[in-house]
Amino acid sequence: MKPNRQDIMVTRSAHEFPAPYPADHERNLRRVKRRSRRNTLLLLLITLGFIIYWNKLPIPEFLEPENSVRDISPVTGLHPIVAAKQNELIRLTGKAGITILITDGFRSKEEQDALYRQGRSDDGPIVTHAKGGESYHNYGLAIDFALRTDDGNVIWDLEYDGNGNGESDWMEVVSIAKELGFTWGGDWASFRDYPHLQMDFGYSIRELKNGKRPPVQAETSIP
Numbered sequence: 001m002k003p004n005r006q007d008i009m010v011t012r013s014a015h016e017f018p019a020p021y022p023a024d025h026e027r028n029l030r031r032v033k034r035r036s037r038r039n040t041l042l043l044l045l046i047t048l049g050f051i052i053y054w055n056k057l058p059i060p061e062f063l064e065p066e067n068s069v070r071d072i073s074p075v076t077g078l079h080p081i082v083a084a085k086q087n088e089l090i091r092l093t094g095k096a097g098i099t100i101l102i103t104d105g106f107r108s109k110e111e112q113d114a115l116y117r118q119g120r121s122d123d124g125p126i127v128t129h130a131k132g133g134e135s136y137h138n139y140g141l142a143i144d145f146a147l148r149t150d151d152g153n154v155i156w157d158l159e160y161d162g163n164g165n166g167e168s169d170w171m172e173v174v175s176i177a178k179e180l181g182f183t184w185g186g187d188w189a190s191f192r193d194y195p196h197l198q199m200d201f202g203y204s205i206r207e208l209k210n211g212k213r214p215p216v217q218a219e220t221s222i223p
């Protein structure tokens with residue numbers, strides 16, 4: 001078969017360019033290596049970022065391995081340390097002339113789901129953005145409080161100054177709670193939850209959902 005014009009051109013041009021000099025070759029090799037090192041590093045960073053991000057996301061139920069929650073005894077009440085701190089909070093606020101009422105502590109998954117329906121499929125205002133299993137209340141690590149006035153009314157008034165010391169009682173309670181180690185829902189950037197106090201012991205909701213539990217005994221406590 002007679003080669004066509006294009007084939008001849010390709011053959012000729014391949015001959016016209018000689019193989020690179022060894023020095024060039026070396027340089028190219030170095031450049032390729034450098035690039036691949038950079039790519040590996042970039043990939044590593046992306047993976048790391050993804051892992052960090054993923055840990056903060058609630059895991060979809062269909063991805064949740066079934067046996068990861070099988071062996072864990074369900075939480076049925078307040079964590080003992082949280083319970084002790086709650087009693088301490090009641091005592092210390094009482095000393096400051098403020099009577100508080102703990103309106104909520106441990107909440108079951110079902111109770112949380114019912115609360116989540118409020119303001120959505122059910123009547124009433126929206127009071128939570130957490131479904132069952134997604135609130136620290138479901139692991140006995142959060143409490144909600146309200147103020148009780150001298151005439152027995154329960155109020156959620158952030159301005160109220162019942163002990164007459166010129167400070168808001170609510171914020172006095174919050175500050176005592178923080179000293180006891182609670183974090184306050186009023187500090188949250190998105191949905192501010194003013195009555196909410198929690199102790200997460202460094203555990204994310206995802207970890208708790210996966211069955212991790214804070215130790216019952218404080219690790220630093222000396223017998």
Ligand SMILES: [Zn+2]
Nearest residue numbers: 142143144196
């Ligand atoms: Zn709460």
